[in-house]
Every structure is written in structure tokens, then in C-alpha cells.
Amino acid sequence: MLAKIGQCFPVKPWKPGSPFDTLIQTILSQNTNDRNSDAAMKKLRERYRITPRSLSKASVRHMIPCIRSAGLYTSKAPRIIEVSRIVQHNYGGSLDSILKLPYLTAKEKLMEMPGIGPKTADIVLAFNARHPVIPVDTHIARVSKRLGIASRKGNYEEIRNSLEELIPEQNRIRLHLSIIQFGRKICRAPQPKCEICPVNDTCPSSKVKPSNSDNFAINKSF
Numbered sequence: 001m002l003a004k005i006g007q008c009f010p011v012k013p014w015k016p017g018s019p020f021d022t023l024i025q026t027i028l029s030q031n032t033n034d035r036n037s038d039a040a041m042k043k044l045r046e047r048y049r050i051t052p053r054s055l056s057k058a059s060v061r062h063m064i065p066c067i068r069s070a071g072l073y074t075s076k077a078p079r080i081i082e083v084s085r086i087v088q089h090n091y092g093g094s095l096d097s098i099l100k101l102p103y104l105t106a107k108e109k110l111m112e113m114p115g116i117g118p119k120t121a122d123i124v125l126a127f128n129a130r131h132p133v134i135p136v137d138t139h140i141a142r143v144s145k146r147l148g149i150a151s152r153k154g155n156y157e158e159i160r161n162s163l164e165e166l167i168p169e170q171n172r173i174r175l176h177l178s179i180i181q182f183g184r185k186i187c188r189a190p191q192p193k194c195e196i197c198p199v200n201d202t203c204p205s206s207k208v209k210p211s212n213s214d215n216f217a218i219n220k221s222f
Contacts, residue, residue, distance in 0.1 A: 001147055001199040002166060002175055008198045009185070011177035019095040019128040020087060021050050023110075026120045027080055028070040040070035052093045055084035079115035086113050099129040106131075118156050126176070132169035134176050136160050139183025146187060146205040 016022045024044070029037035043066040048054045055063075063077040070076060091097055098109045103125060110121035122135035134140070136159045144150040149166065150159040167175050186193045192205075200206035 001202055002149075002163075002179070004199050005143075005182045006171070006175050006178045009178040009181040011174065011181055013173055014127060014177065016127040017050075019099055019124055020052060022124050022128050023083070023095065023116075023120070024050055024055070024080060026123045027076060027083070027115055028067060030072070030076070030115075030120070032071045036069045036071065040067040043067070043069070052084045052088035055080060056088045058084075076115070083113045083115065095124070095128075099125070103131045103133065118160075122160070126173060132164075132172050134160055134163045134167065134172050136163075137180065138189075139180045139187075140176065142189060143179050143183045143187045146192070146203065147199070148204045 017025075025037065025041050028040045028044075044050065044063070047062070047066050048058060058081055060074075060077045060081065063080065064073045067073050067076055067080075087093060087095060098106050100106075101109065106125055106129065107118070107121045110116050110124065111118065119135050119137060122131075122133050125131040126133050126135055136144075136156050140163070141150075141154075141156075141159050144159050144163060145152050145154065150162040154162065164172065186197050192207075194200050194203075194205075194207045197203065197206065
């Protein structure tokens with residue numbers, strides 16, 4: 001099923017900026033969509049350099065107007081400033097020393113900072129440190145549970161481990177992005193489009209089962 005999703009939803013790997021840039025952008029993306037977080041990041045760049053030194057000196061009052069579109073700005077602004085201070089003062093203004101650590105140790109170090117949970121840490125570790133991990137967002141969690149890959153009650157780490165057992169290391173980032181697109185376009189939260197899903201013939205949650213030829217004809221345009 002996952003291989004078919006990857007074929008139907010090919011996605012070019014995202015080229016990240018610096019590790020710190022990725023960290024800040026991921027904090028902004030929490031509980032909002034890409035359009036809103038991208039707009040917030042753009043405004044933040046217009047006012048500040050995206051470096052630990054620059055953002056550590058920012059004030060919450062001046063940062064909030066920049067990131068308002070990302071939502072939860074009254075909590076995200078102080079978190080960004082505090083994370084920046086920690087990186088600047090405790091790690092010499094760079095995440096490099098953390099990213100060189102073994103995966104679990106690096107993840108623990110990142111999650112010690114305010115506002116950084118397992119998904120945010122894994123995004124930095126996957127895209128910047130090239131650790132072969134699959135960050136689990138809401139789309140990936142939903143798709144994994146509907147496809148029967150993970151338990152309906154599975155937590156973040158259980159879902160991640162279930163996916164990583166099935167996906168070879170070299171394919172994990174690519175499929176991570178493909179599954180997200182599949183979750184956005186087909187396996188949506190309120191109304192999944194089971195009638196045009198390319199894997200509805202094997203999905204345990206599918207409500208309809210059109211022929212494989214119909215699936216291909218519909219999905220080859222994605």
C-alpha cells in the first residue's frame with residue numbers, strides 16, 4: 001500500500017535551510033497549515049535574521065505581529081525566543097553539536113527545549129541531520145491508523161516505529177512527504193475520498209472498492 005501511495009503521490013524532497021531555520025519554521029507550523037506558517041516565517045524574516053543571536057534578543061511584543069498568521073502566537077513567540085536563547089547560550093549559537101549525537105540522544109536534547117516535541121525534533125533530525133526517521137504529523141498518524149499499519153490508539157512513537165519497520169531507510173523521507181500529500185488530498189480527516197483512493201482495494205477502512213484501472217485513471221494526474 002505504501003509503495004502505491006509513493007507512486008501516485010511523488011514529491012520532490014524538501015531542501016531545508018539551516019537546522020535552526022528548520023527548527024523555527026517547524027515551531028511556527030505547529031497546529032496550523034503550511035500557508036499560515038509560511039506567511040509567518042516570511043514576516044519573521046522581514047524583521048529579524050533567523051539566527052539564535054538575533055531571535056534571542058527579540059521581544060514578545062514585537063515578534064507577535066510577525067507570526068500572528070501561524071496562530072497560538074502568544075505561546076509561540078516566547079517559545080521561539082527562549083529556544084533561541086538556549087541555542088545561543090548553551091550551544092554556542094548552533095545546533096551542530098546536537099545533530100552530531102546519536103539519534104535518541106539528539107532527540108532528547110532537542111526535546112528539553114520549550115515547545116519542542118517529538119515531531120518537531122524528528123523533522124530537524126530527518127531533514128538536517130539525515131537520520132532515517134519518519135516524523136509523524138496528523139496526516140501520517142491518520143493514514144497509518146486507517147490503513148491498519150498502526151493501532152487506532154497508537155501514540156507517536158508507536159506509529160513511527162510501525163512505519164519504519166515497513167519502509168527501508170533510503171525511502172523514508174520521500175514516503176513521509178508522499179503520505180502527507182495523500183492524507184491532504186485523499187485520506188482526509190472529515191471526508192476521505194475512498195471512491196478515488198489508489199489503495200482502497202486493500203485498505204481495511206475503505207467504504208468503497210472501485211477497480212484498480214479506475215484508480216489509476218483518476219490518480220495518475222496527481
